[in-house]
Each structure stands twice: as C-alpha cells, then as structure tokens.
Amino acid sequence: MKERKKIMIFTLIAAIAACPLCAFAVGENSTSTPAAKESNQLNITGVVTYKRLETGYYEVNGYRLEGGYDFSKYEGKRVVVNGELSNSMSIFMNKAIKVSSITEVNADGLPAGEEQLVLEGTILLNTLEGGFYELKGFRLTGEYNFSEYAGKVVIISGVEDTSPSAYMTKAIKVSSIKLSDEDKYYTEIETELEETINQLENVKANMPDYIKQYGEGSTKVNQYMEDIRALKDNAVGILEELVRVDGKSVDIAKYEKLGKVLGSSEEQVISLYINGIKTGFEQGEHPFIESGRTLVAFRAIAEGLGAEVSWDEDTKKVTVKKDGIVIELTIGNTTAYVNGSPLKLDVPAKIVNGRTVVPLRFIGESLNTSVDWVSEGQIVVIGEKLK
Incomplete structure (x- = not known):
C-alpha cells in the first residue's frame, strides 16, 4: 500500500511539473519575482515545420502557429510571421503566436519573387x-x-x-x-563587346555545318540558334548603352557596328535612334521606305526631339514648332512650309493605318538636326546639333 502511495505521489508531481499553469507550484520559492513581461507583438522569421504531437500543428522557431491561415501552404518555406503572443495551452509547446500576417521570403529576407x-x-x-x-x-x-x-x-x-x-x-x-570606376567600366564593356561580336561571327559562320551535321529543326540546331540570339542581344545591349551615353554627339562608327549586329536579325525593320535613344514603335508603325524616302510616324520623331505638334482636322495640316522653327505640312501636298517659306517634297505627308507619316529627313534637317542612314541593319540616326 505504501509503495502504491509513493507511485501516485511521484505521478502527481510529474504531472504538475509538466503543466504550464502549475509551474509556479514547483519552484524553489513560489513568491519569487516573476520574469519581465514579454511584448505581446512578435515578428518571427524562420521555416515552417509540421509537428505530429497532440493532434498536429505547424510551428516557426519554436512558436506554434495559430490563426485563420492555411499554414500547410507554407510548410518547408521560409517566412516572416507577424502577430501577438497567444496564451492558449499546450502540453508539448508553451509558446504560440496568433498570426496576423505571414509572408514567404527568400534567403535575403525579401518577399518571394523579389530577388x-x-x-x-x-x-x-x-x-x-x-x-x-x-x-x-x-x-x-x-x-x-x-x-x-x-x-x-x-x-x-x-x-x-x-x-x-x-x-x-x-x-x-x-x-x-x-x-x-568609369574608365574601368567602359574599358571592360568595350572589350566584352568586341569578344561578343567575334563570337557571334564565328557561330554564324559555323551554322551551315551545324545544320548539316544535326539536321535543320533539331534540338541541337535550335539551341545553337538560341546561342546566336543571346550573343546578338548582348552586343545590341552594349552598343545601345554606348550610343545613349554619346547622346547628341553622334559617333556613326558605333551605329555601323550596331547595324552589323542587327543585320543578322531574321526580322528586318527600320530602327530609329534620336540622340542615342531608340524610338519604340507599335506593331505596323515602324518607318518604311517609299520612292527612296523614309517615312515615319510623325509623333514619334516630334516626341523624340521634344517638338510641339498640332493637328488641324479641317485643313488636314500638321504643324511642328521647336526652338523658333515652324514647319507646316498638309496631307497629300508636296509643298511644305518652314517659317513661312515653301519647300518642295519628294514624298508628301500621308495617313497610314490611322497615323500621320512624314518624310523623315525633311523633318529632321528642318529642325536643325543631323540625319544619317546606316544601310546594314537599316538604322536611321538623328542627332541634335550641339550648340
């Protein structure tokens, strides 16, 4: 009987020690000063894991997760959890957080997808x-x-x-x-440019042999073509940065290099660069050649040069103003006016696909800019003359 009482007493003591609410009863001094109170608001970063204890729960860094979220979606993922300390009881975990927000993050602590x-x-x-x-x-x-x-x-x-x-x-x-370091940077990218162009020329030269060996449309040939496109895109990116840095100081040799790279493109369209900036065009809006003259959507060139544009629907007349220069063109008319003086056009302004197109060289030169044509790659280069 005594032995049975001892067992019951030890069992009771063990139960009391395991119970968070009864922890005060087993200390050396039940009247000792309590620990400093934790802030209720918590911000925890860690990986969500699943514990099979009790009926199963999810936790981060030793805190059981509570709230209306489906924590299973975050299992094994790194997250940031915000919420407040929860007082709910658990035999196996005495810390819990009532989650107000949970965000998946990467190794840098940034929201997932924000590398x-x-x-x-x-x-x-x-x-x-x-x-x-x-x-x-x-x-x-x-x-x-x-x-x-x-x-x-x-x-x-x-x-x-x-x-x-x-x-x-x-x-x-x-x-x-x-x-x-500016000098070091430009030296490095110009070296990279030359290496990229050389690689591009080599792989293009080897393309016929590659097709002969593996067959057109094969996986290897398609990958080879992807490599060519990647080299071309890299070279174009470097050259476009260099010409943009030049801005109004047009270095035509750089555009000729750019034209050589673009000349390898399957889709040949006319590109327009104004003060080093490539003009973006919507589908079907690119410049085109008619009767030996390049025509371009009027607003594209006007916006690129910072000119003021107006349209008179009744007379079908376009007026451009910039730096004291006034240009007037009428749709279908081969006579244009610059500051009131008539000038003959080889090709009149016209409306194509709902857009007014005008002779590019006439507009460019009338607004005191240089206009150059790079035939390989089909590039039009406009640069405002430095004052």
Whole structure:
C-alpha cells in the first residue's frame, strides 16, 4: 500500500511539473519575482515545420502557429510571421503566436519573387512618360535624386518594381547607389563587346555545318540558334548603352557596328535612334521606305526631339514648332512650309493605318538636326546639333 502511495505521489508531481499553469507550484520559492513581461507583438522569421504531437500543428522557431491561415501552404518555406503572443495551452509547446500576417521570403529576407538585383552602368534620362531615369533597360524608382547621377557610371541594388509603365516593362526600386570606376567600366564593356561580336561571327559562320551535321529543326540546331540570339542581344545591349551615353554627339562608327549586329536579325525593320535613344514603335508603325524616302510616324520623331505638334482636322495640316522653327505640312501636298517659306517634297505627308507619316529627313534637317542612314541593319540616326 505504501509503495502504491509513493507511485501516485511521484505521478502527481510529474504531472504538475509538466503543466504550464502549475509551474509556479514547483519552484524553489513560489513568491519569487516573476520574469519581465514579454511584448505581446512578435515578428518571427524562420521555416515552417509540421509537428505530429497532440493532434498536429505547424510551428516557426519554436512558436506554434495559430490563426485563420492555411499554414500547410507554407510548410518547408521560409517566412516572416507577424502577430501577438497567444496564451492558449499546450502540453508539448508553451509558446504560440496568433498570426496576423505571414509572408514567404527568400534567403535575403525579401518577399518571394523579389530577388535582390545589382546593376552597373550609366544612368540616363529617358524623356518618355514625362521623363524618368533608367539604367540597363530598367526604369529607376525610389527615394534617390537620380538627376545627380545622370551620365555617371554607378552600381545600384534593389528589388524589381512591378508598377505599370506604358513604355518600359522593367523597373527597379533602388535601395542603394554608389559611383563606380568609369574608365574601368567602359574599358571592360568595350572589350566584352568586341569578344561578343567575334563570337557571334564565328557561330554564324559555323551554322551551315551545324545544320548539316544535326539536321535543320533539331534540338541541337535550335539551341545553337538560341546561342546566336543571346550573343546578338548582348552586343545590341552594349552598343545601345554606348550610343545613349554619346547622346547628341553622334559617333556613326558605333551605329555601323550596331547595324552589323542587327543585320543578322531574321526580322528586318527600320530602327530609329534620336540622340542615342531608340524610338519604340507599335506593331505596323515602324518607318518604311517609299520612292527612296523614309517615312515615319510623325509623333514619334516630334516626341523624340521634344517638338510641339498640332493637328488641324479641317485643313488636314500638321504643324511642328521647336526652338523658333515652324514647319507646316498638309496631307497629300508636296509643298511644305518652314517659317513661312515653301519647300518642295519628294514624298508628301500621308495617313497610314490611322497615323500621320512624314518624310523623315525633311523633318529632321528642318529642325536643325543631323540625319544619317546606316544601310546594314537599316538604322536611321538623328542627332541634335550641339550648340
């Protein structure tokens, strides 16, 4: 009987020690000063795991997760959990958090899909959409005054910004920016450019043999063509950065290199660069040649040069104003007026697919710009004359 009582007493003591609510009863001094009270608000980062104890639950860093979320969706994933300390009891876990928000993150602690981006290049002003600064094809957003870095070589870091843009599908929300070694940077990318162009020429030269060996349409040939496209895109990206840095100081040799690369494209369309910036065109809006003259959507060239454009529906007349120069053209009429003086056109302005198109060279030169044509690659280069 005594032995049975001992067993019951030991069992009771063990039960009391395991119970969080009874913890005060087994201490050395039940009147000792309690520990400092924890803040109710918690922010925890860790991997969600499933515990099979009790009826099963999910936890992060030793905290049982409670709330209306389906935590099974996050099992095995790294998350940030926000919420308040929960007082609910558990035999196996005395810490719990009532979750108010849970966000999957990557190893850097950024929301999943928001990978850290690091870019090096020249910050340039793009005049579209009222004007914004860009680097390597990314529109720059954030709290920095990017005008202070315009034309300079920098290294920036940040995450992708998904805010909409009519003209630029990529943007980066900048978290840091610092100046880079300009001479070293340009030396490196010009070296990379030459190497890329040489590689491109070599793989293009070997293409017939590759097709003969593996057969047109084969997986290997398709991969080879992907390699060619990747080399071409890299070369075009470097050259477009270089000509944008030049801006109004047109270096036609760089455009000739660009034309050589673009000349390998399967889709041959006329490209237009104004002060180093490539003009974007919608489908069916690209410049075209008629009677030996290049015609272009009027608003494209006017916006690129920062000219003011007006349209008179009654007279079908287009008026362009820039720096004191006024150009007037009437649809279907081969006579144009520059500051009131008549000039003969080889090709009149016309309406194509609902857009007014005009002779490119006439407009460009009338607005005091240089107009060059690079036949290989079909590039029109317009540069405002430096004052």
